[in-house]
Amino acid sequence: MCGRVTLEKDFADEEKPKLTKSRQRIPKKPFVGDIDATSFAIAVDAKGKLGWKKNHLSGDHIIELLTEQVSNSYLDYLQQRKISYIFAGKKEIDFKSALNQLASLFPIKTIMLEGGGHVNGSLLKEGLIDELSLLIIPIADGTSNAPTTFEVSEYLQKKPAAHLRLTDVKKLQHGVLWLKYRAR
Numbered sequence: 001m002c003g004r005v006t007l008e009k010d011f012a013d014e015e016k017p018k019l020t021k022s023r024q025r026i027p028k029k030p031f032v033g034d035i036d037a038t039s040f041a042i043a044v045d046a047k048g049k050l051g052w053k054k055n056h057l058s059g060d061h062i063i064e065l066l067t068e069q070v071s072n073s074y075l076d077y078l079q080q081r082k083i084s085y086i087f088a089g090k091k092e093i094d095f096k097s098a099l100n101q102l103a104s105l106f107p108i109k110t111i112m113l114e115g116g117g118h119v120n121g122s123l124l125k126e127g128l129i130d131e132l133s134l135l136i137i138p139i140a141d142g143t144s145n146a147p148t149t150f151e152v153s154e155y156l157q158k159k160p161a162a163h164l165r166l167t168d169v170k171k172l173q174h175g176v177l178w179l180k181y182r183a184r
């Protein structure tokens with residue numbers, strides 16, 4: 001699972017989705033584009049901004065996680081490409097509902113949340129992260145205003161900091177450290 005900004009920057013096929021006016025009204029119900037898929041790329045895209053040419057990312061079937069504010073033309077765009085989608089929330093994503101739907105509609109038991117910081121922060125705030133795997137890479141960089149590992153947007157209610165328990169430390173090649181934590 002990745003946030004809209006990360007996907008737009010590094011993975012989406014089109015800069016902006018090329019929408020056409022859809023002839024019929026599409027009900028705001030989940031849509032499964034590939035019933036045989038067994039691995040998935042989940043895009044957190046509340047407003048329906050991501051452009052795709054195909055329905056998979058390196059073989060992982062794409063599921064768009066939308067809110068109800070998404071336009072009819074964007075739903076038509078996804079259906080034409082056989083990209084799956086679910087709705088969770090009116091304007092902001094309700095991640096608890098999203099995870100329940102993902103588990104009931106698709107063969108999904110475990111999700112690897114891969115960032116960026118805002119999507120990580122949204123699930124952390126809801127207490128939906130069980131394990132944190134952190135890779136420390138020996139590069140120092142002073143870019144200002146870059147998202148950290150967890151960011152909670154100002155429009156979302158901030159909750160107390162999460163306490164984590166260190167469960168494993170591994171030294172990998174090239175000076176990389178792999179730290180594993182469980183949520184307490």
Ligand SMILES: NC(=O)c1ccc[n+]([C@@H]2O[C@H](COP(=O)([O-])OP(=O)(O)OC[C@H]3O[C@@H](n4cnc5c(N)ncnc54)[C@H](OP(=O)(O)O)[C@@H]3O)[C@@H](O)[C@H]2O)c1
Binds near residue numbers: 003049093115116147
């Ligand atoms: N170092 C790493 O391992 C790593 C991993 C991944 C990404 N990155 C980097 O992180 C940067 C992007 O991170 P980011 O934090 O700016 O963006 P992000 O988490 O990739 O995406 C944030 C977007 O996701 C949607 N979103 C997130 N939480 C939401 C919520 N609660 N409700 C509704 N929508 C929600 C919003 O989309 P809308 O704005 O469309 O509403 C939001 O702007 C990139 O530079 C990327 O390369 C680094």
